[in-house]
Amino acid sequence: MFKIFSSLRKEFLLLINDKVGLALMFLMPLLLVFIITVIQDSAYKMVNENQIPILVVNHDQGKEGEKLVALLSESGLFKIDLQNSLRQKSLKSELLSRGKMVALYIPEVFTAGLESNAGDVSQILMDDLGLEYDSSDTKKIAMPALSFYNDPVLQENYSFSIMGIIQSYMGVIENGLMIERMYASMDIGDKSAKLKDKMISNRVKINQILASNNNSTAIPNSTQHNVPAWTIFAMFFMVVSLGSNIVKERVSGSFLRLKTMPTTFMLVMFSKMSVYVVVAVLQVTLTFSMGIWVLPRLGLPKLTIPSDFIAFAAVVFISSMAAVSYALLIGSIARTEQQANGFGAISIIIFGAIGGILVPTFVMPGFMQFAGNFSPLHWCLEGFYVLFLKGGSWQELRYVFSFLGVFILICQLTTYFKLRLERII
Amino acid sequence: MNSMAEPPCIEIQHLNHRYKSSQENTLNNISLNIKNNDVFGLLGPNGAGKTTLISILCGIIPATSGDITYYQDGEPISESERRNIIGFVPQEYAFYQELTPRQNLDYFGAMYNLSKTKLKSRREELLDVLGLTKAADKKVGTFSGGMKRRVNLAIGIIHEPEILFLDEPTVGVDVQSKNAIIRYLQEINRLGTTIIYTSHHMSEAEEFCKNIALIDHGKVIADGELTGLKAKHEVPSLQSLFIKMTGEEYRD
Numbered sequence: 001m002f003k004i005f006s007s008l009r010k011e012f013l014l015l016i017n018d019k020v021g022l023a024l025m026f027l028m029p030l031l032l033v034f035i036i037t038v039i040q041d042s043a044y045k046m047v048n049e050n051q052i053p054i055l056v057v058n059h060d061q062g063k064e065g066e067k068l069v070a071l072l073s074e075s076g077l078f079k080i081d082l083q084n085s086l087r088q089k090s091l092k093s094e095l096l097s098r099g100k101m102v103a104l105y106i107p108e109v110f111t112a113g114l115e116s117n118a119g120d121v122s123q124i125l126m127d128d129l130g131l132e133y134d135s136s137d138t139k140k141i142a143m144p145a146l147s148f149y150n151d152p153v154l155q156e157n158y159s160f161s162i163m164g165i166i167q168s169y170m171g172v173i174e175n176g177l178m179i180e181r182m183y184a185s186m187d188i189g190d191k192s193a194k195l196k197d198k199m200i201s202n203r204v205k206i207n208q209i210l211a212s213n214n215n216s217t218a219i220p221n222s223t224q225h226n227v228p229a230w231t232i233f234a235m236f237f238m239v240v241s242l243g244s245n246i247v248k249e250r251v252s253g254s255f256l257r258l259k260t261m262p263t264t265f266m267l268v269m270f271s272k273m274s275v276y277v278v279v280a281v282l283q284v285t286l287t288f289s290m291g292i293w294v295l296p297r298l299g300l301p302k303l304t305i306p307s308d309f310i311a312f313a314a315v316v317f318i319s320s321m322a323a324v325s326y327a328l329l330i331g332s333i334a335r336t337e338q339q340a341n342g343f344g345a346i347s348i349i350i351f352g353a354i355g356g357i358l359v360p361t362f363v364m365p366g367f368m369q370f371a372g373n374f375s376p377l378h379w380c381l382e383g384f385y386v387l388f389l390k391g392g393s394w395q396e397l398r399y400v401f402s403f404l405g406v407f408i409l410i411c412q413l414t415t416y417f418k419l420r421l422e423r424i425i
Numbered sequence: 426m427n428s429m430a431e432p433p434c435i436e437i438q439h440l441n442h443r444y445k446s447s448q449e450n451t452l453n454n455i456s457l458n459i460k461n462n463d464v465f466g467l468l469g470p471n472g473a474g475k476t477t478l479i480s481i482l483c484g485i486i487p488a489t490s491g492d493i494t495y496y497q498d499g500e501p502i503s504e505s506e507r508r509n510i511i512g513f514v515p516q517e518y519a520f521y522q523e524l525t526p527r528q529n530l531d532y533f534g535a536m537y538n539l540s541k542t543k544l545k546s547r548r549e550e551l552l553d554v555l556g557l558t559k560a561a562d563k564k565v566g567t568f569s570g571g572m573k574r575r576v577n578l579a580i581g582i583i584h585e586p587e588i589l590f591l592d593e594p595t596v597g598v599d600v601q602s603k604n605a606i607i608r609y610l611q612e613i614n615r616l617g618t619t620i621i622y623t624s625h626h627m628s629e630a631e632e633f634c635k636n637i638a639l640i641d642h643g644k645v646i647a648d649g650e651l652t653g654l655k656a657k658h659e660v661p662s663l664q665s666l667f668i669k670m671t672g673e674e675y676r677d
Contacts, residue, residue: 002535002540002541003535003536003538005535006531006532006534006535006536007532007535007536009531009532010521010524010528010531010532013521013523013524013528014521014523014524017523017524017564018523248522249521252517252518252519252520252521252522253515253517253518253519254519254520254521256485256515256519257513257515257519257520257533257580258536259483259484259485260483260484260485260508260511260513261508261533261536261537262505262508262509262536262537262538263536263537263538423485423486
């Protein structure tokens with residue numbers, strides 16, 4: 001027992017003497033969680049919570065332009081900056097100088113064009129029904145076009161979303177005009193309001209439902225992604241501390257010296273793994289505590305912990321074991337500390353990138369999503385996602401445990417054979 | 426061959442070794458008897474095979490062929506028993522530079538199965554004898570070469586081994602540290618420890634060793650009691666014997 005205690009104590013002492021390693025393992029995840037969550041939360045709020053700032057120039061001579069502006073304003077989606085005195089030609093420069101991302105220009109003939117088009121539709125209908133109508137007003141004006149300006153830095157899908165919203169309100173205006181015109185042609189113009197209301201109120205609604213197994217109300221947000229993601233990233237960054245620690249022991253001859261002693265090398269490995277699994281658990285405790293108690297105080301979303309604590313603990317443990325096993329592998333194959341640190345750190349960044357830590361995998365091209373399956377960080381993150389966002393059960397976690405189990409086995413066996421090859425074991 | 430009158434400590438018979446990457450044997454048909462309580466010098470030029478032989482004797486690498494038998498109280502012992510009675514001081518600083526001498530000794534002492542009480546008393550005794558008490562709580566990485574050598578030695582003898590292997594224990598140290606190390610080794614040999622030692626310092630080896638084996642190109646070219654060997658080859662010193670037996674050519 002004293003032997004085990006001494007071995008654990010030695011690993012602990014080596015750990016606390018590695019200041020750079022400690023900073024990478026504990027300070028880095030706190031900073032990353034904080035910075036990335038703040039950044040992503042702003043982007044998230046810009047799309048989901050905040051109003052979209054839009055510069056509107058309405059040069060319409062009729063009333064439909066005003067109606068469109070009113071509809072956009074009433075939607076609550078836009079923060080409208082109405083500047084009718086601006087000329088269309090200067091709109092580009094005004095957009096950029098006023099710090100707006102999008103602008104809408106309503107032309108002078110907007111109402112006239114819409115009414116002309118509604119008249120045409122009405123005439124076709126009256127002709128088809130064989131009804132008489134007043135055809136004295138025959139002035140034709142082409143269908144008007146709205147001009148939508150956007151800052152080039154704005155993502156294309158975001159611009160399309162805004163144009164879709166405007167198009168939707170245009171549909172309401174155009175339908176209303178057509179109904180009015182048709183009713184007027186039939187001399188029952190005062191009765192058009194009822195049909196217009198009916199058509200507007202009867203539009204198909206879309207109910208948004210979260211794909212969660214336990215009806216969890218935990219909504220994916222920047223905290224729910226970033227806290228586990230960067231914790232896993234930091235866990236795997238223990239390769240810098242543990243990997244170089246092993247290289248040093250191999251190169252210095254400490255491992256070989258142990259071979260002459262009445263002890264087993266398994267004790268050395270057991271001690272290293274135990275200490276670093278505890279480190280990983282502390283990392284989770286630290287960053288998750290930040291997500292629960294600190295981030296909400298900064299106006300960021302609170303981290304919601306899964307209800308199945310045993311499954312949660314199991315995911316933390318297997319993720320820790322994966323990180324420790326990878327560090328052992330790197331430590332056993334690297335020839336120098338520089339190799340272990342350099343290759344270890346870069347490989348973790350690559351694994352993190354393809355594994356969905358930096359950017360969610362669903363936005364990646366197909367082949368990169370496939371490549372993501374070979375990243376241990378992806379499966380660790382998937383484990384947390386299953387627990388946090390999908391309310392997953394053990395059944396849901398089976399792929400996570402299977403992949404990580406195989407990964408751990410490969411790392412441990414490779415480490416064993418490499419050390420055997422060097423006659424350390 | 427050494428005299429068989431004294432009880433044997435280690436018996437080496439027809440030992441051969443070849444590294445997998447090599448076309449030639451590193452050690453060729455080595456046969457030696459090392460007696461109890463001896464100070465036995467394994468001497469030879471660079472690349473002669475001294476470190477390979479010590480590594481095999483300590484169980485770090487296996488021999489390609491041949492037999493090694495360890496004895497305790499005249500009886501052969503097993504490999505696991507051997508681990509309990511040998512101490513090894515490698516040429517490298519094989520310890521943790523980030524830890525203090527106390528912490529290093531605590532760890533390696535525990536690996537030798539010393540009890541907590543025994544370890545503490547032995548640790549303080551060694552720190553005192555080897556002049557490390559004042560620096561006992563400083564990180565070894567900050568030490569001079571001589572101090573590191575003494576820490577390296579202290580780790581190898583923390584468990585009071587019956588057989589001690591020393592691979593160049595005084596290389597790169599100042600005269601003061603070298604004298605302190607040799608004095609202490611002579612003292613533990615007087616108390617019963619068998620010492621097997623390699624060195625490039627012929628004057629040091631001449632002063633320290635009772636018996637020697639000169640190894641060159643993986644073969645034993647001379648072995649026996651030092652005084653007898655000098656007389657047999659009609660040379661005044663070990664250095665003269667060494668040059669006479671191994672030549673004056675540079676070695677890689």
